[in-house]
Amino acid sequence: MTRDTATGQATIRAIKLAAPLKVDGVLDEEVDAREKPFGGFLQVVPRDGQEQTERTDVWITYDDRNIYVSCRCWDSAPADKWIANELRRDTNQLRQNDQTRRRPSVV
Numbered sequence: 001m002t003r004d005t006a007t008g009q010a011t012i013r014a015i016k017l018a019a020p021l022k023v024d025g026v027l028d029e030e031v032d033a034r035e036k037p038f039g040g041f042l043q044v045v046p047r048d049g050q051e052q053t054e055r056t057d058v059w060i061t062y063d064d065r066n067i068y069v070s071c072r073c074w075d076s077a078p079a080d081k082w083i084a085n086e087l088r089r090d091t092n093q094l095r096q097n098d099q100t101r102r103r104p105s106v107v
Protein backbone atom coordinates (compact mmCIF):
# COMPACT_ATOMS: atom_id res chain seq x y z
CA MET A 1 0.00 0.00 0.00
CA THR A 2 1.12 3.51 -0.69
CA ARG A 3 -0.47 6.62 0.79
CA ASP A 4 -0.42 10.09 -0.76
CA THR A 5 0.78 12.33 2.07
CA ALA A 6 -1.01 15.39 0.71
CA THR A 7 -4.47 13.82 0.32
CA GLY A 8 -4.22 10.79 2.60
CA GLN A 9 -5.59 8.54 -0.16
CA ALA A 10 -4.25 5.01 -0.25
CA THR A 11 -3.48 2.79 -3.23
CA ILE A 12 -3.33 -0.98 -2.83
CA ARG A 13 -2.32 -3.76 -5.18
CA ALA A 14 -4.49 -6.83 -5.71
CA ILE A 15 -2.61 -10.07 -6.32
CA LYS A 16 -3.65 -12.33 -9.22
CA LEU A 17 -3.93 -15.99 -8.25
CA ALA A 18 -3.41 -18.98 -10.53
CA ALA A 19 -5.98 -21.01 -8.57
CA PRO A 20 -8.77 -20.20 -6.08
CA LEU A 21 -7.94 -19.85 -2.39
CA LYS A 22 -9.10 -22.45 0.10
CA VAL A 23 -11.43 -20.40 2.31
CA ASP A 24 -11.05 -22.09 5.70
CA GLY A 25 -10.07 -19.30 8.09
CA VAL A 26 -6.41 -20.33 8.14
CA LEU A 27 -3.85 -18.09 6.45
CA ASP A 28 -1.56 -20.88 5.25
CA GLU A 29 -1.80 -20.43 1.49
CA GLU A 30 1.39 -19.96 -0.55
CA VAL A 31 0.39 -16.37 -1.33
CA ASP A 32 0.25 -15.52 2.40
CA ALA A 33 3.90 -16.48 2.82
CA ARG A 34 5.14 -15.20 -0.53
CA GLU A 35 3.42 -11.79 -0.69
CA LYS A 36 3.92 -9.03 1.83
CA PRO A 37 0.62 -7.87 3.37
CA PHE A 38 -0.34 -4.24 3.71
CA GLY A 39 -1.51 -2.35 6.79
CA GLY A 40 -1.04 1.19 7.96
CA PHE A 41 -4.75 1.88 8.35
CA LEU A 42 -6.24 5.05 9.74
CA GLN A 43 -8.78 5.02 12.55
CA VAL A 44 -12.39 6.14 12.33
CA VAL A 45 -13.15 5.53 16.03
CA PRO A 46 -12.08 6.73 18.55
CA ARG A 47 -9.56 9.09 16.87
CA ASP A 48 -10.67 9.82 13.32
CA GLY A 49 -7.76 10.06 10.91
CA GLN A 50 -5.09 8.89 13.37
CA GLU A 51 -2.81 5.94 12.69
CA GLN A 52 -3.98 2.50 13.78
CA THR A 53 -3.15 1.45 17.32
CA GLU A 54 -3.42 -2.28 16.63
CA ARG A 55 -1.60 -4.15 13.87
CA THR A 56 -3.60 -5.48 10.92
CA ASP A 57 -2.13 -7.33 7.92
CA VAL A 58 -4.27 -7.55 4.76
CA TRP A 59 -3.97 -9.31 1.41
CA ILE A 60 -6.34 -8.63 -1.49
CA THR A 61 -6.23 -11.38 -4.06
CA TYR A 62 -8.35 -12.48 -7.00
CA ASP A 63 -8.77 -15.30 -9.47
CA ASP A 64 -10.95 -15.68 -12.57
CA ARG A 65 -14.17 -15.83 -10.50
CA ASN A 66 -13.56 -14.34 -7.04
CA ILE A 67 -12.05 -11.47 -5.09
CA TYR A 68 -10.64 -12.38 -1.66
CA VAL A 69 -9.87 -10.13 1.29
CA SER A 70 -7.75 -11.92 3.88
CA CYS A 71 -6.57 -10.33 7.09
CA ARG A 72 -4.67 -11.11 10.25
CA CYS A 73 -5.66 -8.82 13.13
CA TRP A 74 -3.98 -8.26 16.48
CA ASP A 75 -5.57 -6.97 19.68
CA SER A 76 -3.55 -5.98 22.73
CA ALA A 77 -6.52 -6.68 25.02
CA PRO A 78 -6.83 -10.23 26.30
CA ALA A 79 -9.55 -12.33 24.64
CA ASP A 80 -11.79 -12.20 27.73
CA LYS A 81 -12.07 -8.41 27.22
CA TRP A 82 -13.25 -8.61 23.60
CA ILE A 83 -16.86 -7.65 22.93
CA ALA A 84 -18.87 -9.23 20.11
CA ASN A 85 -22.57 -8.52 20.43
CA GLU A 86 -23.53 -9.48 16.86
CA LEU A 87 -22.28 -12.60 15.16
CA ARG A 88 -24.51 -12.76 12.08
CA ARG A 89 -22.77 -12.18 8.77
CA ASP A 90 -23.77 -9.15 6.64
CA THR A 91 -25.86 -7.51 9.35
CA ASN A 92 -26.30 -3.78 9.81
CA GLN A 93 -25.72 -4.28 13.55
CA LEU A 94 -22.13 -5.37 12.91
CA ARG A 95 -21.04 -1.73 13.20
CA GLN A 96 -22.11 -1.81 16.85
CA ASN A 97 -19.58 -4.51 17.72
CA ASP A 98 -16.89 -3.42 20.13
CA GLN A 99 -18.56 -0.02 20.48
CA THR A 100 -20.26 -0.35 23.86
CA ARG A 101 -18.28 2.48 25.43
CA ARG A 102 -17.97 4.83 22.48
CA ARG A 103 -20.30 5.36 19.55
CA PRO A 104 -19.29 7.03 16.27
CA SER A 105 -21.30 10.09 15.36
CA VAL A 106 -20.88 9.51 11.62
CA VAL A 107 -19.52 6.40 9.96
